[in-house]
Amino acid sequence: MNDSAVRTRTDPRINRRRKAVARTKKRRAMVRALVVAGVALAGWVAFFSPLLAIKEVKLSGAEHTTAADVARVVDLDSSTNLLLLKTDEVAAAIKTLPWVKSVSVDRKLPGTVRLRVTERRPAMAVAIGEERYLIDRRARVLSSTEAAEGVPMLAGLRVDLPQPGDRLSSTQLKSALKAFSAMPRRLRRDVQAVFAPTVERITFQLSDGIQVRYGAAEEMASKNEVLEVLLARLRGESRSAFYVDVRVPEAPAVSPLP
Numbered sequence: 424m425n426d427s428a429v430r431t432r433t434d435p436r437i438n439r440r441r442k443a444v445a446r447t448k449k450r451r452a453m454v455r456a457l458v459v460a461g462v463a464l465a466g467w468v469a470f471f472s473p474l475l476a477i478k479e480v481k482l483s484g485a486e487h488t489t490a491a492d493v494a495r496v497v498d499l500d501s502s503t504n505l506l507l508l509k510t511d512e513v514a515a516a517i518k519t520l521p522w523v524k525s526v527s528v529d530r531k532l533p534g535t536v537r538l539r540v541t542e543r544r545p546a547m548a549v550a551i552g553e554e555r556y557l558i559d560r561r562a563r564v565l566s567s568t569e570a571a572e573g574v575p576m577l578a579g580l581r582v583d584l585p586q587p588g589d590r591l592s593s594t595q596l597k598s599a600l601k602a603f604s605a606m607p608r609r610l611r612r613d614v615q616a617v618f619a620p621t622v623e624r625i626t627f628q629l630s631d632g633i634q635v636r637y638g639a640a641e642e643m644a645s646k647n648e649v650l651e652v653l654l655a656r657l658r659g660e661s662r663s664a665f666y667v668d669v670r671v672p673e674a675p676a677v678s679p680l681p
Contacts, residue, residue, distance in 0.1 A: 476501045477508070478534035485540040487522040487566065493538065496520060505530050521565050521587035546600060547617065549591070550578040560604050562591040575603070575627070577617040595619040598640045603627070605643040610651065629654075631663065638670030645672035653677060 480499050482490050493499070497516040499508075510528040513536075517526045522542045529537040545557040545565055557565040557574070564585045582593050591597075599619040603611060616628040627635040635650060646669045653667050653675060668676040 475505045475532075476534055477503045477505055477536055479536070481535060481537045483537070483539050485522075485542060487542060488520055488540055492520050493517055499536055505532065505534055505536070508536065519588065521563070545574050547603065548574050548576045549580050549596065550576060551580050551582060551584060554584060556585065558591065558596075558600075560600055562593075562596055562600060564589045564591065575614045575617050577619060579618070579620065594622055598622040599625050602637055602640040602643060605640070606647055607651070610647065633657075633664050634666040636666055636668040636670055642672055646670075648672075649675050 477499055478501065480490065480493070482488070482493060496519055497513050499513070508528075508530060510530070513528045514526050517523055517528075517538065517540070523540055524543045525541045527539045529539075531537060543559040543563065543565060546560045547558055548568065549556050549558055555568050555576075557568050559565060564587050566587050577596065577599055580591075580593055580596055582591060585591060596619065599617050602625050603614065603617065606614070613629045613631075614627045615630050618624075618626040618628070623639045625637045625640065627637055629635065633654070637646060649672045650667060650669050653669075657664055657667075657677070663680055665678045665680050668678070
């Protein structure tokens, strides 16, 4: 064995270098272990920690939709992890409720779900047999009701008894809703009852007893304009009428009380 080989094995600089490399490897191994432990801890927190369980559900913007209604269509309880909650699926489920037009679902740490609901507005009540139902402008049944405050009543509809959330398919009803919705708000507020035996024979009864023979849901802008002028003239002259006929807006007619 030559002298250079002996010096290489015993050179202290080589030993220090080897020890430094060993320490570096040990530090890297410790860092990797800490990273793995951190990932495992994060996974436990995300999936199993009770800190992220749903503790509270806040419902806002709802007048007719209750927390019990929400609970019937979606489970939001302490068994659900807040981070794993699929907000789009929750929103889709809540939108199946009759009154719900739209809903936003937000998560707030550590354990709160916020539901902001926009509800549908009733446009009309319909009488089907002895039952009464509130519907919106799209003929969606909102609820069954004994009284219809602030909305006109349409009687004589011949359809099967619906359930809240159903859409009524009656052509007469849809035509009446179309004509009613096209009226200016000040006219709609004055309508108490609606008759639609056919799509061509829509009639509105006003609060003062005047019947408006409206006809089909067409030329509605012209009909509404003529109707407002005639009603303003009658009321300005303190006159009443049996009916106002605007079925042909170019040739309206007014019939005095008999």
